[in-house]
Amino acid sequence: MTVSSDTSMIHAVGLRKSFGSKSGETVEAVCGIDVDVRRGESFGFLGPNGAGKSSTMRMIAAVSPISGGSLRILGMDPATQGPQIRARIGVCPQEDTLDTELNVRDNLYIYGRYFGLPRAEVRSRTDELLEFVQLTEKAKAKVEDLSGGMKRRLTIARSLINKPDLLLLDEPTTGLDPQARHVVWDRLFRLKQQGVTLVLTTHYMDEAEQLCDRLVVMDKGVIAAEGSPLELIRAYSTREVVELRFGIGEHEEIAPKVEDLAERVEVLPDRLLLYSSDGEETLAKVHERGLDPIASLVRRSTLEDVFLRLTGRTLVD
Amino acid sequence: MSSTADDGSGALPGTLIRATWVTDYWLTVYKRTWKGTVISSFVTPLLYIVAMGVLLGGFIKGDPAKLEGATSYLSFVAPGMVAAQAMTTVFGEVTYPVMGMIKWHRTYFGMIATPLGIPEVILAHLGFVLFRVATVCAVFLLVMTPFGVFESLGGVVIAFFAQLLIGMAFAVPIYAFTVGLKDESAFALVFRLGMIPMFLFSGAFFPVSNLDAPMEAFAKVTPLWHGVDLTRMLTVGNIDGPMVLVHVVYLSALVVLGWFWAVRRLTRRLTD
Numbered sequence: 001m002t003v004s005s006d007t008s009m010i011h012a013v014g015l016r017k018s019f020g021s022k023s024g025e026t027v028e029a030v031c032g033i034d035v036d037v038r039r040g041e042s043f044g045f046l047g048p049n050g051a052g053k054s055s056t057m058r059m060i061a062a063v064s065p066i067s068g069g070s071l072r073i074l075g076m077d078p079a080t081q082g083p084q085i086r087a088r089i090g091v092c093p094q095e096d097t098l099d100t101e102l103n104v105r106d107n108l109y110i111y112g113r114y115f116g117l118p119r120a121e122v123r124s125r126t127d128e129l130l131e132f133v134q135l136t137e138k139a140k141a142k143v144e145d146l147s148g149g150m151k152r153r154l155t156i157a158r159s160l161i162n163k164p165d166l167l168l169l170d171e172p173t174t175g176l177d178p179q180a181r182h183v184v185w186d187r188l189f190r191l192k193q194q195g196v197t198l199v200l201t202t203h204y205m206d207e208a209e210q211l212c213d214r215l216v217v218m219d220k221g222v223i224a225a226e227g228s229p230l231e232l233i234r235a236y237s238t239r240e241v242v243e244l245r246f247g248i249g250e251h252e253e254i255a256p257k258v259e260d261l262a263e264r265v266e267v268l269p270d271r272l273l274l275y276s277s278d279g280e281e282t283l284a285k286v287h288e289r290g291l292d293p294i295a296s297l298v299r300r301s302t303l304e305d306v307f308l309r310l311t312g313r314t315l316v317d
Numbered sequence: 318m319s320s321t322a323d324d325g326s327g328a329l330p331g332t333l334i335r336a337t338w339v340t341d342y343w344l345t346v347y348k349r350t351w352k353g354t355v356i357s358s359f360v361t362p363l364l365y366i367v368a369m370g371v372l373l374g375g376f377i378k379g380d381p382a383k384l385e386g387a388t389s390y391l392s393f394v395a396p397g398m399v400a401a402q403a404m405t406t407v408f409g410e411v412t413y414p415v416m417g418m419i420k421w422h423r424t425y426f427g428m429i430a431t432p433l434g435i436p437e438v439i440l441a442h443l444g445f446v447l448f449r450v451a452t453v454c455a456v457f458l459l460v461m462t463p464f465g466v467f468e469s470l471g472g473v474v475i476a477f478f479a480q481l482l483i484g485m486a487f488a489v490p491i492y493a494f495t496v497g498l499k500d501e502s503a504f505a506l507v508f509r510l511g512m513i514p515m516f517l518f519s520g521a522f523f524p525v526s527n528l529d530a531p532m533e534a535f536a537k538v539t540p541l542w543h544g545v546d547l548t549r550m551l552t553v554g555n556i557d558g559p560m561v562l563v564h565v566v567y568l569s570a571l572v573v574l575g576w577f578w579a580v581r582r583l584t585r586r587l588t589d
Binding site for chain 1: 342427
C-alpha cells in the first residue's frame with residue numbers, strides 16, 4: 001500500500017460538488033474547499049443542515065464523483081481507484097443501511113464478504129467486533145428488534161469489518177439518548193487510540209469538542225473556520241459568556257441597554273448572550289443597571305458560540 | 318492496515334470477481350424466502366397445464382395447420398405457458414424487491430460503500446433473478462414432461478436455455494426502469510398495461526394470426542411473442558432457422574440495451 005504523502009489521508013484542493021436540480025438550475029452543495037487530514041487524526045466537519053457536510057463525506061467515501069477541484073484519498077484518485085479506496089475505508093452512514101430481516105451476526109458476515117475477505121477470516125472478525133461493540137449476546141437477534149443505540153453500534157462494527165485505515169462517520173450519534181451516545185463515544189475513543197483516523201460530521205457541539213482534534217466549520221458549502229476546538233474558541237469567542245433570559249419578545253429591545261457591558265452581544269429568540277472575559281463581573285453590572293432577567297447563567301465559551309459568531313444563526317435550524 | 322484480494326481495477330474481470338462477493342447475501346435471502354416460492358414454482362405450473370392444457374384444450378379441436386406445428390392444443394399451449402412463466406417470475410423479481418433495496422431498506426447504499434461498484438451490484442442482483450428464472454422454468458418443464466408435450470429431449474434442453482434469455486430480456490430493461498422510479502405507484506401500470514396484456518395476447522394461448530392484422534403486427538413486436546415463438550419451435554420441433562436468429566437477436570438486444578440503461582440510471586440514483 002503506497003500513500004503518496006506519508007501522512008495525508010485526505011487531501012482536497014478546491015473541492016466542489018454541484019447537482020442539477022429539477023428546475024434546471026445548478027445547486028452548489030460544496031463550493032471549493034481545501035481539506036487535509038493527517039494519519040491518526042480525528043477530524044470533524046461541523047455545520048448546520050445543508051452546509052455541504054454530507055456531500056463532502058460522500059465524495060470522500062469514493063461514492064459520489066467530484067464536480068471540480070482535486071481529491072486524493074489515501075493517496076489515490078477516487079475517480080479511477082474507487083474500489084481500492086473503498087476497500088480501505090469504513091463508512092458509518094447517517095441513515096442505517098442494515099439488513100433488518102437478518103440477524104446481527106449475518107449483517108456483519110455478509111458485509112465482510114462484500115470486501116472479498118475469506119469466509120473464515122470474516123467469521124473471526126465478526127466475533128471480535130461483536131465483542132468490541134458489546135453485542136455478543138445479541139448475535140442471533142434480528143436487527144429490527146435492536147434499540148437505536150444497538151443499531152448504531154452494529155453499524156459502527158460493520159464499518160470496521162475490513163479493518164479500515166480511515167473511518168468516516170456521518171452524524172454518528174444523532175437520534176441516540178445520552179447514555180447510548182456515551183457508549184458510542186467510548187468505542188470511538190478506543191478506535192482513535194488504536195490509530196484509526198476518524199472523520200466525522202456532526203451538528204452537536206459537544207460531540208465535536210469530545211471527539212475532534214481538529215475541525216472545520218462549514219456553512220453554505222464553504223469552510224468558515226478551521227482549527228482545534230480550543231483554538232476556534234480562542235479565536236472566535238471570549239473566555240466566558242453570560243446568558244440572560246427576559247420575558248418573551250423583550251430581548252431585542254433590551255440588547256442596546258447592555259451592549260457596552262460586553263465585547264459582543266448576540267440576540268437569540270429566547271435569550272441574550274453577552275461575551276466577556278469575566279462573566280460574573282458583567283452579570284453584576286447588568287444588575288447594577290436595574291435590569292432583572294428571569295434567569296441568568298455564566299458559563300465558559302463553547303463551539304456553539306463560535307458557530308453563532310461565524311454563521312449568525314443557531315446550528316439546528 | 319489491511320487490503321483485499323482485489324486489484325481494484327475497474328476492468329471487467331475485476332467487476333465479475335467482485336460481483337461474486339455478493340453471492341452470500343443472495344444465498345441468505347434465498348434461504349429466507351425459498352419456501353414462499355415453492356407454491357408458485359411447483360404447484361402453479363401443474364394447475365396451469367391441467368386447467369388450460371388438458372381440460373380447456375379438450376374442447377379445442379383446432380386446425381393442426383393453424384397450431385404452428387403442434388399436434389394438439391396441449392402441446393401448443395405448453396411452451397407458451399413456460400415462456401409466460403419466465404416473464405411473470407421476472408416481473409415479480411425486478412419491481413418491488415428492487416425498489417426495496419434502494420428505497421425501503423437502502424441495502425444498495427451499504428453495498429456501494431464497499432469495493433462493490435454499481436455494475437457489480439446490478440450484476441449480482443440480476444444473477445439472482447437469472448437463478449430464479451432457471452429454477453422456475455426447469456421445474457415447469459419437468460412437470461410438463463409426463464404430459465407428452467415435447468418432441469425431443471434436445472429441444473427441451475435448448476428451450477430451457479431459451480427461457481434464461483427470455484427472462485433476462487424482460488429482467489434487465491424492467492430493472493433499469495425500476496431503479497429510476499421515485500416510488501412504487503408505476504408498478505400497478507406496469508403489471509396491468511404491460512404484463513397482463515402481453516400474457517394474454519402474445520401468442521401463448523392462441524396463434525397471433527387469429528388477431529386482426531394491425532393487432533397481430535403489434536403482438537409480434539412484444540418480447541413475449543418472440544419468446545413464445547422461439548420456445549414453441551424448440552418444443553414442437555418445427556424450427557425455422559432465420560426466425561430463431563431474429564428472436565435471439567431481438568431478445569439479446571433488449572438485454573444489452575437494458576444493461577447500459579440500468580447502469581446509467583442506478584449510477585444517477587445512488588451516487589448523486
